[in-house]
Amino acid sequence: AQSVSQHNHHVILSEAASLELGCNYSYGGTVNLFWYVQYPGQHLQLLLKYFSGDPLVKGIKGFEAEFIKSKFSFNLRKPSVQWSDTAEYFCAVNPADSWGKLQFGAGTQVVVTP
Amino acid sequence: NAGVTQTPKFQVLKTGQSMTLQCAQDMNHEYMSWYRQDPGMGLRLIHYSVGAGITDQGEVPNGYNVSRSTTEDFPLRLLSAAPSQTSVYFCASSYSSAGGPHEQYFGPGTRLTVT
Numbered sequence: 001a002q003s004v005s006q007h008n009h010h011v012i013l014s015e016a017a018s019l020e021l022g023c024n025y026s027y028g029g030t031v032n033l034f035w036y037v038q039y040p041g042q043h044l045q046l047l048l049k050y051f052s053g054d055p056l057v058k059g060i061k062g063f064e065a066e067f068i069k070s071k072f073s074f075n076l077r078k079p080s081v082q083w084s085d086t087a088e089y090f091c092a093v094n095p096a097d098s099w100g101k102l103q104f105g106a107g108t109q110v111v112v113t114p
Numbered sequence: 115n116a117g118v119t120q121t122p123k124f125q126v127l128k129t130g131q132s133m134t135l136q137c138a139q140d141m142n143h144e145y146m147s148w149y150r151q152d153p154g155m156g157l158r159l160i161h162y163s164v165g166a167g168i169t170d171q172g173e174v175p176n177g178y179n180v181s182r183s184t185t186e187d188f189p190l191r192l193l194s195a196a197p198s199q200t201s202v203y204f205c206a207s208s209y210s211s212a213g214g215p216h217e218q219y220f221g222p223g224t225r226l227t228v229t
Contacts, residue, residue: 009154032214043204044157046217090156099214100145100164101172104156 004093006105014113015083021076021108023091030096033074035065038088038107047089050074061085086112115140118221120205126227127195135190135224137205145208145215146188147172148180150201151223157204163188195228202226 007022025031032051036044048059055067065076074091091105121136139146147162149172159172161180169180177199179191188207192199202225206218 006156034217036218043220043222044206044218045220049217051213092157094215096214099210100147100162101170102147102159102162102215102218103173104149104158106154106156 004091004103004105006089006091006108008108009106010109010111012111012113013081016080017112019076019078019081019085019110021089021091021110023074023076023105025072025074025091025093025103027072027093027095032094032096033065033067034092034094034102035059035063035074035076036090036092036104038090040087044090047076081110081112083112083114086110117141118205118207118219120203120221120224122224123222124225126229127192128229129195129197131195133192133195135192135203135205135226137188137190137221138186139188139205139207139219140186141207141209141219142185143207143209143219144185145210145218146182147206147208147218148178148188148190149204149206150174150199151204152201160190160203192226197228200226200228 005024034049035047050067058064088107090107094102118139148160149157158174163169163182205221208215208218
């Protein structure tokens, strides 16, 4: 079955540390890729998206992600996290052969300590 | 714009009862979806729609029905509630371009408990 895998379920790090969250998917064709964030008690918000073009995409709040087609990966990075980045992060993939059928990874809970 | 609205915010049902979760969007988006969110499992797609009159199943459609008679509304019906349907339900909508559907705009969610 086609799937979206997020490598870490739980990450704890200190303020100013760098963050990288892994995401791999198993679809073979064209895909649109997304990272969403869910702050405690809130609904999901878009961090960034990739459709085509430059594989390094920049999003809000200093986040960026790199699409590596050969590795079926779309990893999220932030050079220096803040306490306010404590949230759950979700990778999502929409394959071109079924537009609208967005599939999410299981999520990574990130806790940033002061 | 109100964006994506969902009602109710909270609901408690007894096993076997039926109910409809309402979802509406005022952004004229073609795509609408229903997800359930359970701890450690991310969001799982229940049903989705690519336009009025067109719906399709997602990953976990059993026990749920949808219809899309207008662009704005996409209600989710629980036919006979079961404790396994205890979850937080999110409705979302998105617009599309030649490159496919864009990001989802999420509603605030409905927290459903089935006893």
